[in-house]
Amino acid sequence: MASAERWYAAIVSTVVLGAVLSPIVPAEQEDGFPLSNYPMFSRAPDDSRVSLAHVVGWSSRGEHRPIEPGLVETEEVMQAMQTIKVAARKGAAASADLCTKTAARVAEDDDYADIETLEVRTDRYDVLTYFSEGRAPLATQVHARCPVLRGGAG
Amino acid sequence: MSRIDSRWAVPATSLAALRILIGAYALVYTLVRFGHVVRTATFPVRQFDPVGPVSLLSQPLPYAVVLVLTTVTVLLGVAFVLGWRFRVVGPAFAFSFLWTLSYRNSWSMVFHTENLLVLHVLVLGIVRAADVWSLDARGRPVDGTARFRYAWPILLLCAITVTTYFIAGYTKLRISGLSWVTHDALRYHVAHDNLRKAELGSVYSPLGAWLAGHAGIFKPLAAVSLIVEVLAPLALLGRRIGRAWCVSAWAFHFGVFAVMAIGFHYPLAGVAYASFFDTARLVRWVARKIGRPLPEP
Numbered sequence: 355m356a357s358a359e360r361w362y363a364a365i366v367s368t369v370v371l372g373a374v375l376s377p378i379v380p381a382e383q384e385d386g387f388p389l390s391n392y393p394m395f396s397r398a399p400d401d402s403r404v405s406l407a408h409v410v411g412w413s414s415r416g417e418h419r420p421i422e423p424g425l426v427e428t429e430e431v432m433q434a435m436q437t438i439k440v441a442a443r444k445g446a447a448a449s450a451d452l453c454t455k456t457a458a459r460v461a462e463d464d465d466y467a468d469i470e471t472l473e474v475r476t477d478r479y480d481v482l483t484y485f486s487e488g489r490a491p492l493a494t495q496v497h498a499r500c501p502v503l504r505g506g507a508g
Numbered sequence: 509m510s511r512i513d514s515r516w517a518v519p520a521t522s523l524a525a526l527r528i529l530i531g532a533y534a535l536v537y538t539l540v541r542f543g544h545v546v547r548t549a550t551f552p553v554r555q556f557d558p559v560g561p562v563s564l565l566s567q568p569l570p571y572a573v574v575l576v577l578t579t580v581t582v583l584l585g586v587a588f589v590l591g592w593r594f595r596v597v598g599p600a601f602a603f604s605f606l607w608t609l610s611y612r613n614s615w616s617m618v619f620h621t622e623n624l625l626v627l628h629v630l631v632l633g634i635v636r637a638a639d640v641w642s643l644d645a646r647g648r649p650v651d652g653t654a655r656f657r658y659a660w661p662i663l664l665l666c667a668i669t670v671t672t673y674f675i676a677g678y679t680k681l682r683i684s685g686l687s688w689v690t691h692d693a694l695r696y697h698v699a700h701d702n703l704r705k706a707e708l709g710s711v712y713s714p715l716g717a718w719l720a721g722h723a724g725i726f727k728p729l730a731a732v733s734l735i736v737e738v739l740a741p742l743a744l745l746g747r748r749i750g751r752a753w754c755v756s757a758w759a760f761h762f763g764v765f766a767v768m769a770i771g772f773h774y775p776l777a778g779v780a781y782a783s784f785f786d787t788a789r790l791v792r793w794v795a796r797k798i799g800r801p802l803p804e805p
Contacts (some may be wrong), residue, residue, distance in 0.1 A: 359524035363660045370631060370664060374671050378678055387559040387613040388606065388626040391678035394794050398684035398693035427551060430544065431710035436616040442554050448554060481699040485717040487727055489706070504762065 402482045403492065407435070407442040409471035411454055411502070421472065425459040426452070442476055442497045449474045449498035457502045466502070474498040514709045515664065517654035518639040519805070523661055525788040527637035528589055533779045534605055534629050535585035542578060545612045549574040559618060560610035561603075570786065581608045588633070588759070591642020602633025625774045627668050628783075635661040641791075641802050652805025665783035666750065670740040677737025680741060689734060695719075695726035703767045716767035729763070754781040 377391035385393050390414045409421040423434030441452040460466045477491035538545075549571040556568045569577075584601035587593065606629075609622050636657060640650045680688045687693070697719035705712035719725060736756050743753035758781065761772045774780045795802045 359657055359689075363657070366631075366634065367660065367664050367667075370627075371667055371671060374627065374668055375675070378675055378682075381683070385618060387610050387618050388621060388623045388630075389560075390623055390675075391679045392620055392623075393679055393683070394620060394674070395693075395697045396680040396683045396688070398687040398691045399696050400691075402699075406707055408704075408709075409784070412574055412644065420707050420709035428547065430542065430617070430619075431705055431708050432616065432619070433617045434710075435553060435704060437551070440616050442551075444554055447573065448552075451552070459762050462551050478704060479707075482720065483698060484703045484706075486721040504569060 362460045375447055403480050405476050405478050407438040407474070407476045407497075409438060409453070410473045410475060411460060411466060412471040412473065413468040414470050415468075417468075421456060421466070421469075425463060425466075426456050431481060442474060446498065450500065453498040453500040457500050461502050469502050472497060472500050472502060516659040517656050518656050518659045519652050519788075520636070520655050520663065521650070521652070521788045521802075521805075522786075523635065523637050523658040524591070524641040525791040526662065526782055527591065527632050528641065528784050528791050529779060529787055530625075530628050530632060531585065531589040531601075531785055532778065533774070534601075534625060535582065535589055537773075538578070538581055538585055538605065538624065542582070543611065545578050546571070546575050547613060549616050555616045556614060557616045557643060558610075558614040560613070560770045561607055562610045562614045562763050567707055569611075569613075575610075575701065577604065577606055581605055594638035594642060594644050598631075598633040598635075599636065602630045605629050611702030620775065620787070621770075621772050624672050624780055626664055628780075631661055631664055631668065635677060637661065650803045650805045658737065660709070662743075662783050665702050666744060669780060669783065670743050673737045673740035677734055677740070680734060681738070689730045692723060692726055692730075694730035694733070695723060698726070698767050701770070705769060711768040711769055713767050716769070719767060733760050733763075747784075754784050757781070 373389060377386070377389050385391060409426055410418050411421050412418045421428055423431045426434040427437050437482050438452065441448040453472050456474075457472050460469055461474065473499045476495045477496065478493040479489075479491055535543075549568065550574060551568075553568060558565055581604040582599070584597055584604050587597040588601040606626050607728065609626055613619055613622070639658075643703050682691060698716045701713040702716045702720065706717075736753070740753060740757070743750040759776060761775045762769050764772065792802055
């Protein structure tokens with residue numbers, strides 16, 4: 355192999371591996387794309403209670419269930435979670451905007467024909483008892499509430 | 509140096525096979541995600557949080573521009589797999605693929621399932637991965653001589669793979685120390701991830717939800733997964749140990765999929781580990797099966 359090629363191999367390998375390794379330096383940008391320190395799931399939590407922003411639909415009979423990610427702007431569940439979280443953090447106007455847009459999509463989905471009202475809300479749960487002792491939230495904060503308007507309504 | 513050349517040497521077909529396999533995976537992935545990438549142009553501006561090269565932008569791109577750039581990425585991907593004008597197309601596809609996936613990740617959510625694929629494509633785009641089994645090499649005899657020039661990019665792909673696992677393990681130790689194993693962190697994360705999927709109206713793992721009630725099993729699982737990550741660099745010590753590590757890393761991802769419904773598609777498909785194996789054999793076999801046998805030395 356020619357000398358120039360050896361240099362190319364050495365430089366490319368050093369630069370690429372250096373870049374891939376760089377996020378382990380705490381002062382540097384840690385999580386990102388495509389370079390990351392992969393921080394997801396790295397924290398050992400000291401509290402089993404978590405807060406979750408989500409969109410919940412209510413039927414006329416007072417039953418409720420979560421609205422699937424595909425109706426909250428994206429089919430990607432984690433992306434949908436971030437969308438709701440950002441809207442909740444931005445305040446009432448952003449939450450109301452998300453609520454109204456989601457309600458318009460819910461109105462056209464037959465699977466949600468019984469849903470009359472949506473809430474953009476943050477619920478608090480205990481992750482270790484949620485599946486074994488019941489799914490009711492420990493606390494709730496409603497950011498926005500809006501009606502699901504169907505053909506002829508409103 | 510000549511000793512290194514002979515110790516670490518493979519024929520051009522080994523590197524070309526990785527171009528075809530990983531390039532085809534990246535191309536199919538772009539096509540599968542096409543709609544999602546383009547739909548990001550309709551997301552509210554408040555969600556725009558650029559990462560990677562997209563950080564150069566202060567505002568999201570118009571819908572038409574996103575559509576054109578994503579389409580160009582697909583077309584370049586086809587040329588990349590076919591090995592057409594690779595000196596230009598190789599880097600061009602590598603960068604456009606990086607841009608496209610960075611753009612998709614610039615909406616307040618980084619999908620860590622895509623990092624390794626992008627890094628592999630970036631390397632393949634700037635090396636001699638189309639010297640054989642390509643449109644560029646049409647009509648030329650296939651040189652079967654093993655050379656270092658085709659081996660170092662493969663070693664680099666392997667090194668990148670194990671480094672990403674090492675970093676993930678190192679981060680857990682840096683942030684949580686061994687309490688990540690001893691304080692049931694894995695049980696918490698499995699329960700939390702399934703809870704949020706259930707409350708977001710998505711598919712969650714019933715197995716993970718059930719296991720969350722059984723504290724005892726998570727500490728050994730956490731210890732094993734941390735070992736697979738932190739000791740990943742040992743996979744570079746030899747072919748056998750490398751392949752054994754690939755199997756354990758794949759099993760780790762399968763476990764994550766089973767209990768958290770998180771699909772790290774690139775490793776689960778096995779393509780992330782292709783550089784550790786004789787991929788040329790696989791590509792030859794597929795080519796024969798589809799009736800387009802590849803030229804041999």
